[in-house]
């Protein structure tokens with residue numbers, strides 16, 4: 442009798458402790474951490490490998506990330522080679538459920554159509570967008586699509602809270618759709634204008650708003666400009682003055698500062714992601730602040 446009782450208590454203890462463990466989401470970028478948190482609420486824990494003032498193309502793999510990824514139940518990254526320099530190393534430390542091909546491995550670019558796929562790919566030229574533009578979170582439709590995928594994956598990891606995840610998704614999607622309509626209305630004043638970009642970080646947002654890219658200060662994604670390229674940009678700007686030169690909080694500043702000084706064109710730092718600017722505290726604010734900064 443005693444032996445039976447011990448076994449029952451032991452089994453109950455096991456199931457109780459697993460029911461108590463919150464799904465642990467390891468995001469590569471703050472936007473996916475924020476989105477997971479919108480859907481998971483208090484039922485999950487989510488971390489991001491990078492913060493809003495870090496270039497997600499290039500980070501150093503710190504031991505703290507190595508230990509975090511070991512505990513991850515779900516991995517969410519932009520993909521399209523954005524994290525090619527560091528994610529493979531981290532994944533070697535992750536468990537089986539988050540490896541490529543497993544349900545716990547979500548690369549957003551696998552679910553969306555990347556723009557700017559190079560017509561001729563020559564990796565020797567150092568293009569860091571070989572699979573198209575990986576900065577996909579700046580397309581509001583992508584956020585909505587990935588929100589549903591995150592809900593599905595969380596529900597399969599933690600079926601006990603499926604209803605909570607579904608309710609959070611419903612609430613988020615309705616708020617996001619309303620915000621998208623608000624952002625679309627900004628097109629009226631912004632569409633048809635052009636900007637000069639430092640790196641092609643904002644292509645999806647610019648496409649959404651109908652803003653053209655007049656020139657890119659980088660010669661190719663990841664390739665710093667030559668003096669000749671900068672002189673060309675100055676001449677292009679003089680012929681066709683753009684709305685602004687835009688950059689992320691983590692872009693190198695010298696070249697864009699120089700071009701702005703030479704041409705008198707306004708230089709704007711957009712938040713790019715959650716935490717990019719001090720006031721960028723959630724996904725909605727990335728879009729709200731960017732549109733406000735471009736419209737002023």
Ligand SMILES: [Zn+2]
Nearest residue numbers: 570641642662
């Ligand atoms: Zn990039």
